[in-house]
Amino acid sequence: MIEVKNLTKRYGDIKALDDISFTVDTGEVLGFLGPNGAGKSTTMNIITGYISSTSGTVTVDGTEILENPRETKRKIGYLPEIPPLYPEMTVRKYLEFMFDLKKVKLPKKEHIEEIMRLVRITDMADRLIKNLSKGYRQRVGFGQALLGNPPVLILDEPTVGLDPKQIIEIRKLIRSLGKKHTVIFSSHVLSEISATCDRIIVISEGRLVADSKADELSKALADTQKLSLTVEGSPSDVLGEIKKIPGVKKYMKVRELGEKSAVYSVEYGNEFDIRREVFSAMARINAPILEMKSGNESLEDMFLKLTQGAGKAGR
Ligand SMILES: Nc1ncnc2c1ncn2[C@@H]1O[C@H](COP(=O)(O)OP(=O)(O)OP(=O)(O)O)[C@@H](O)[C@H]1O
Numbered sequence: 157m158i159e160v161k162n163l164t165k166r167y168g169d170i171k172a173l174d175d176i177s178f179t180v181d182t183g184e185v186l187g188f189l190g191p192n193g194a195g196k197s198t199t200m201n202i203i204t205g206y207i208s209s210t211s212g213t214v215t216v217d218g219t220e221i222l223e224n225p226r227e228t229k230r231k232i233g234y235l236p237e238i239p240p241l242y243p244e245m246t247v248r249k250y251l252e253f254m255f256d257l258k259k260v261k262l263p264k265k266e267h268i269e270e271i272m273r274l275v276r277i278t279d280m281a282d283r284l285i286k287n288l289s290k291g292y293r294q295r296v297g298f299g300q301a302l303l304g305n306p307p308v309l310i311l312d313e314p315t316v317g318l319d320p321k322q323i324i325e326i327r328k329l330i331r332s333l334g335k336k337h338t339v340i341f342s343s344h345v346l347s348e349i350s351a352t353c354d355r356i357i358v359i360s361e362g363r364l365v366a367d368s369k370a371d372e373l374s375k376a377l378a379d380t381q382k383l384s385l386t387v388e389g390s391p392s393d394v395l396g397e398i399k400k401i402p403g404v405k406k407y408m409k410v411r412e413l414g415e416k417s418a419v420y421s422v423e424y425g426n427e428f429d430i431r432r433e434v435f436s437a438m439a440r441i442n443a444p445i446l447e448m449k450s451g452n453e454s455l456e457d458m459f460l461k462l463t464q465g466a467g468k469a470g471r
Contacts, residue, residue: 157182157338158203158308163212165198165362172198173209174362182307185334187349187370188342190359196342197237199359200312203340204234216308230258233306233337237313239297243286247277247296250285251303260304267303275299275329291322298329309333311341315348327352380405380423383450385434388417389443395420397437403428417446 158180165173173195180186190196201207203214205221205228214221221228242250251268260267272278275295280288285296294314301309311330315323330341330352343349349356350370358366387394391409398407398420406423413419424430431448438445 157184157217158340159213159215160199160203161213161215163199163202163214164210165195165202165207166210172362173202173212176212176359176362176364178357178364178367180338180340182338183334184355185330185339185341185353187353187356188340188359189344189346189349189356190342191344194344194359195362196344196359197312198362200234200236200310200340200342204232204310205229206234230304231306231308233301233303233309235297235301235309235311235314237316239294239300241285241293241296244284246282246284247272247288247299248281250296251299254300255303258303262304267305271299271302274302274333289322291318291325294318294322294326295329298326298333302333307337309337309339309341311339313342313344315343315345323348381426381428381450383422383424383430383434383448384410385420385422385445385449386413386417386447387420387438387443387445389438389441391418393441394418394438394443397441397443398422398434401430401433401437403430 160179161177163173163176164171176195176199188196188199198207202209203216203221205225208222216228216231219228219231242253245253248268251271252264255264255268269278272281275298277292277295277299280292280296285293288296298311298314301311314330315326318326327348330339333339334352334354341349341352353370356366356368356370357364391412395407395409398404401424403424404422405425406421408421410419410421422430422434431450434448435445
């Protein structure tokens with residue numbers, strides 16, 4: 157359905173995208189994951205025809221965005237990071253306005269009613285957009301993206317700034333839209349993407365570093381867990397005991413805290429939960445644990461791992 161080929165984008169000296177290629181099949185929900193500044197918005201803006209690439213092509217259902225912008229754009233519903241809403245309009249007026257702007261050729265009233273039902277904003281139809289909560293405003297943004305029933309939906313960080321309840325609702329909405337549409341949706345949060353997508357593409361500094369099924373990537377990234385410990389006692393005794401615990405892969409003293417205690421970092425296999433063993437081991441050597449924190453890998457760790465092992469998670 158979507159074919160992105162050798163996309164490169166320069167902004168002056170900055171190479172925002174460096175030879176990115178991927179395809180998205182019909183009906184697939186693709187997550188586009190990357191830290192801030194990785195090039196997600198740039199890619200989405202090129203796919204939707206808002207900006208041009210320096211080189212490379214984007215084809216949507218057989219038509220090329222640069223050669224055939226009008227026809228190609230009609231196949232795409234786009235929800236930018238900041239949806240283009242008019243706060244002084246009511247929800248219904250705004251959707252009618254966007255319907256006209258997009259020159260949609262469907263029965264207007266019925267189509268807008270259907271979309272409002274789908275994104276569950278019918279109750280808000282006559283409210284001014286400026287009086288809506290952020291979650292409802294985001295739904296109105298989804299509504300405008302759906303005008304004309306485009307087969308492809310491109311959603312740029314659709315859950316940013318929403319509270320946890322709103323995030324769950326929007327995830328549900330994306331999953332239900334994924335039944336009828338091909339969806340690309342970007343985020344810098346792995347859990348966000350893995351909860352909603354079939355497949356994940358990761359970009360970092362403008363390069364594609366992983367392309368894999370959602371569950372495979374989460375599994376690959378989650379094979380190691382980390383524990384941070386603050387323990388009072390002799391570091392050599394503490395490290396000697398940690399070393400003996402089954403499942404421990406890496407361990408080190410991170411820093412000393414005064415004369416008596418130190419912070420340690422322990423990495424262990426995901427199939428283990430070593431917290432109880434750590435507790436018993438430290439009790440054996442009479443070394444009180446002052447703090448124990450489980451920490452999954454940070455996004456930075458994860459990108460480092462992916463960038464170093466680029467292609468490993470690929471399919
Ligand atoms: N109009 C522009 N002029 C110059 N540089 C730009 C422009 N737009 C983006 N960039 C740069 O291109 C790179 C990619 O930016 P982009 O906005 O695509 O990243 P992103 O992954 O969407 O990040 P974010 O989540 O922060 O929006 C960044 O280094 C950014 O500073």
